[in-house]
Amino acid sequence: MSLDVQPIWALFDTFLDGVVAIDPASRIVGCNPAACKLLGRSPAELMHQPAAAVLPTAIHPEPNWAVHSSPKPSEPRLGELDILLPSGVVHLVSYRLVYHALPDLCLVTLRDIGDRRQMEEQLRQQTQREHLLRGITQRVRQSLSVDVILSTAVDEVRQVLQVDRALIFRLTGHEGGMVIQESVNPDYPLAFETVLEDRCFAGSCREFYQQHKTRVVDNVYRDDWAGCLTEYMQQFQIKSKMVAAILQRNPIQPAGGTDASPHATNPWVSPKLWGLLIVHSCGGYRQWQPSEADLLQHIADQIAIALQQAELYHQVQQLNLNLEDKVQQRTVELKQSLDFEAMLRRISDRLRDSLDERQILQTAVQELAEQLHLDTCEVGFFSGDSKTYQIVYEFPINLPPIRGLQFRCEDHHDLEAAIHANSHTHSCGVHPLVGWVGLFRCPIADEQGNLGILTMVCPAERIFTEQEIRLAEQVAIQCAIAIRQARLFQAAQTQVAELERLNKLKDDFLDTVSHELRTPLSNITMATQMLEITLRDVTHLTSDLRDQPLATQLHLHTAPYLQILKEESLREISLINDLLDLARIESETEPLMLTTVDLRDILPHIAEPFLQSIHSQQQQLDIHIPDDLVPFTTDLNYLERILSELLHNACKYTPAGETIQILIETVEDAPAALRAEEQATVAAHPLQSEAGAPTKTLLPRHEVSSPPRRLRICITNTGVEIPNQERDRIFEKFYRIPNNDPWKHGGTGLGLALVKKLATLMGGRLWVESAPVQTTFVLEFPLDLPQHHLQIVPRACFKT
Secondary structure (H helix, E strand, O other): OOOOOHHHHHHHOOOOOEEEEEOOOOEEEEEOHHHHHHHOOOHHHHOOOEHHHHOOHHHOOOOOHHHHOOOOOOOOEEEEEEEEOOOOOEEEEEEEEEEEEEOOEEEEEEEEOHHHHHHHHHHHHHHHHHHHHHHHHHHHOOOOOHHHHHHHHHHHHHHHHOOOEEEEEEEEEOOEEEEEEEEEOOOOOOOOOOEEEOHHHHOHHHHHHHOOOEEEEOOHHHOOOHHHHHHHHHHOOOOEEEEEEEEEOOOOOOOOOOOOOOOOOOOOOOOEEEEEEEEEEOOOOOOOOHHHHHHHHHHHHHHHHHHHHHHHHHHHHHHHHHHHHHHHHHHHHHHHHHHHHHHHHHHHHHHHOOOOHHHHHHHHHHHHHHHOOOOEEEEEEEOOOOOEEEEEEEEEOOOOOOOOOEEEHHHOHHHHHHHHHOOOEEEEEEEOOOEEEEEEEEEEEEOOEEEEEEEEEEOOOOOOOHHHHHHHHHHHHHHHHHHHHHHHHHHHHHHHHHHHHHHHHHHHHHHHHHHHHHHHHHHHHHHHHHHHHHHHHHHHHHHHOOOHHHHHHHHHHHHHHHHHHHHHHHHHHHHHHHHHHHHHHHOOOOOOOEEEEOHHHHHHHHHHHHHHHHHHOOOEEEEEOOOOOOOEEEEHHHHHHHHHHHHHHHHHHOOOOOEEEEEEEEEOOOOHHHHHHHHHHHHHOOOOOOOOOOOOEEEEOOOOOOOOOEEEEEEEEEOOOOOHHHOOHHHOOOOOOOOOOOOOOOOOOOHHHHHHHHHHHOOOEEEEEEEOOEEEEEEEEEOOOOHHHEEEEOHHHHOO
């Protein structure tokens, strides 16, 4: 080696990689310590030796390389090879050969890559193992069925580890378990469903596996724990085995559970040993690799996770099933509740449809017996002293009837309990005809006391549900309400009948008195007229005898008394005539005398008698009649009487300085209240002749029920108003508004009652409207009554 190269070579001596220098004669002229170590030779054994003698062929330089190659460094030759040392050890090295790396020298660098290759192999194996584990895990977790998970796991393990048998051993107690899944070479016996009671397993074995350890046994007959399993090993031809623990960790606490231990916050503390994943080599003894043991344990862990997921899924499914059951149960309960509510509503409606106590109670027992499928349902009442009880209403289905049966309360303690506790009782009792039955008794009572007992009879073994009990109680309450309403209605009907009887007696009395007083009053009137004539003749006679002072004095003394007698006689006659007219109208025997009336001609004549009174009382009368008002058909006498009475009242009650207004107009449609009233009238009294009924009234067939137009007459007087509560009562007979001076204006309270009856009789309507300091009486009649629409109808159509 030249002196120029020696400093560089001193640097090569520090390299970790081996460096060998070869001269053009292909002899080794230099090598550093690292090269000597890799080649397994000393420097003396290498120096000046032909390269072909000590170096592998792959790194021999080409013959005459210095002649044929460029003096510049060439492209390196790279590669890897195994070097067999004289000691027999093989080194895996990578080499790099460069011609002219130094002047006239070929350099070969060697690097030991055995450790790297080993690491690469380990990484490759680890990657392959992870790939296998990932594939196995994916296939195991494809299902949430425990059987499918375990079956897939043993198949995958047997295939990956190339073993003769793979199985899952499920621990069932402290000293053994059973093979629940297996994958085995067909040449060897099946161990599936084999039960092992291993007393040895209860001690150190369980603790070993509980620590998440894998047991590797190359020869089962030399195993320290094989004493208890020798027969098992021989039966299934086992020579080598590996066992991995399947530990089940449950991070989910039970619902509502608590954990007071110090490790309560760590869900992975104290895992449960669920079982074992075991592989067997049966064809020969096998030396297991650590990577295989590690792979087996990882697979066991994945099985544990899959089992946990399956268990959680099963729990979720069970929770869903329980929830569905609860939802279905709640739905059934809700449907039953709705059905019972509908049933109660239907029963209540039927009970309230009637005001007959007998029909109410019979309906109640029938509905309960049919809807609840009872043998019979009864309602009974106690005697006045509560010592006896009688069944009054019943609806038997499967039992013979016992309606009307009486028995003593002291013989039936459930009756006494129902009375005293005022609540339902459910017990077994003796039926008078069939023996022991189930009895549910519920009192029918209200705040005023006990009205009776509702009894439901069923087989002795039947127990009523809460909904059925609530239904019976609600029916009993509805019965109590309906009975009380029926009795109140009956009492009201009795009172109404009594009032009608008294009213008829009063009307008969007034009618009789009116007829009886009419003749004496007629005589009094005639006598008054004769007395007036006689006094006039006496006055004339005295005047002819030239006794003028006597005639004057006689006139002055008798005229006032005679005038009082005349006025009071006329007033009493008017009162009697009003009473008789009312009696005739209410008897429905007075016919209408229909004629065509034009109010533009008639109304001024009706108002004329009141003009002097209006003027004297400083009142003002305004009459508004449209020019296009058409005539209409009515009873003229009745119309004049109605308008005269209303004008008379207006003049009588209107203060001085106020206005009386008569307004006539045509309205296109009747008020809703009037339409409803007329429809009810027509529905109650069809427009056709009835046998024995008076048929002199002429009214329209169609227009009465829904007239296209109506004539409205409004008589308004200002300065006075009627309270709301008095507006309907002023049309009652003999009624006068309280707090008014009854002697200021006089009157008997018959005028408005009479005109109201007359308006109704004529097919019209009369009502009053009142605003502040103003009162209006509104009178309406149907218009447009073509002759071809008229027909004879009974007067009963207009009864109020």
